[in-house]
Amino acid sequence: MAIKPLLSMITTSNTDYNHGYPTPAQSPNPGEVTCWLLDTRELWPGDNILMAAGAAEALSLISVPEQNIIKGKIQTLGMKWRDVRMSRKGNAKHGKPCAVDGVGRPIAGIDFNVSHQGGLVALIGYNGRKNHEYTPSGMVYGMISPTPQDEDVMVGVDIVCVNERDDYRTIDAEGYDGWVDIYEYVFSGEERWSMKYDVDYITLNDGSILPSHDIGRHDRCIERNKHICLKTPEGRDHSFTSDVILDSKLRRFYTYFCYKESYIKLAGEALLAPWLKQLEFFNVRSPKPGQPARCSKHGTWGEEVDDVEVHMHGRNVNDVKMKIQAFEENFMLSTAIQGEIQGIKVPAFKSLNLESDVLAFTPIRQSLTVKLNHNRIISEPAPRMRTGEAMITSPLVHAKDVPSMNENPYMHAREVPLCLM
Secondary structure: OOOHHHHHHHOOOHHHEEOOEEOOOOOOOOOEEEEEEEEOOOOOOOOOHHHOOOHHHHHOOOOHHHHHHHHHOHHHOOOOOOOOOEEEOOOOOOOOEEEEOOOOOEOOOEEEEEEEEOOEEEEEEEEOOOOOOEOOOOOEOOOOOOOOOOOOEEEEEEEEEOOOOOHHHHHHHHHHHHHHHOOOOOOOHHHHHHHHHOOOEEEOOOOOEEEHHHHHHHHHOOOOOOEEEEEOOOOOEEEEEOHHHHHHHHHHHHHHHHHHHHHHOOOOOHHHOOOHHHEEEEOOOOOOOOOOOOOOOOOOEEEEEOOOEEEEOOEEOOOEEEEEEEEOOOEEEEEEEEEOOOOOOOOOOEEOOHHHHHHHHOHHHHHHHHHHHHHHHHHOOOOEEEEOOEEEEOOOOOOOOOOOOOOOHHHOHHHOOOOOO
16 A cells, blocks of 8 residues: 555645635545554664664654654654644643644644554554634634544554563562552453453464363463363363463453553543543453464464444443454554544555655655656657647657656655654
């Protein structure tokens, strides 16, 4: 998938505004959702990003203050383009990032969200530009969370790694149940009970999978390094350590966590949202990884699950679509869209290549391409064109079709991904 769909989301030429106020773009209803995944793990090999080949060009695309942030803390890598004006909805410090127009107002009908974990960056964007009314302070009317305006569509994404943290140190000290209770401020009692004592499946060392009904009451196990022997209902004997059960429960925990994060990022309220524990997920099951356990292969997608149930204050939330998908052995990505979402499809994630999908559209490279094309066209023989019975020669007919810096839509930095932050 090319980068063009989201490029069109944030095109903000002078004709898009009427006295500083955004006017609706001509985009088909009900809008379009785009999902990308950028793998930065092998983007710039080595210990020093400043010395890596190609890194200097990428850094030149953002402002000097942002460059300084990246140089000081690589994990906060951002990819804002100079001509994109960014702000935050609601709270100026903690609100959800957004693109703004020439007078600092959020561009109506555009929403996006970004998440990064372990060298992977996930981005979701929505294009459904419409007019909004604005308050005297310049904010969009009706920024209510967790329920959006009927005409709004909000998107959220989260990516988690199931084994990047040192979870087992606490689990060994407190037990798995004690570890789950550390997150009592995030999850409801029913969610935590399910995390502690429900198992979707376990993956044995030989790659075989035992479903939950084969595990029986061993799903109550909350300690590692316990030897377990069981006989399945079909009469098969299995012997393994309790570590595989704890691995499965951790994966289930991070499935809940990924769902909750992507939902609360719809409005950008993060884990401080006062309604956090009233947001509950049911019918949760962790997606199977892209590769069997203890086998690693980059870039392999696993199972996709899209039948989770979302409840808020004990009631079913009907205006939201959510799904989660495994990536490789240890990652999971969850997406959420909420609002007027009838007819909107959430596509599969597509790989975003920094070189061909981003850097290729920079002003420097586009300027070079235009110049090379212009030189090539001028040096070619003039084409002959037929008009009725007469043949005419036009030395400029194909040269004028070469876009100039102002005519080429890809020359504008504001038409490339908003940010990877």
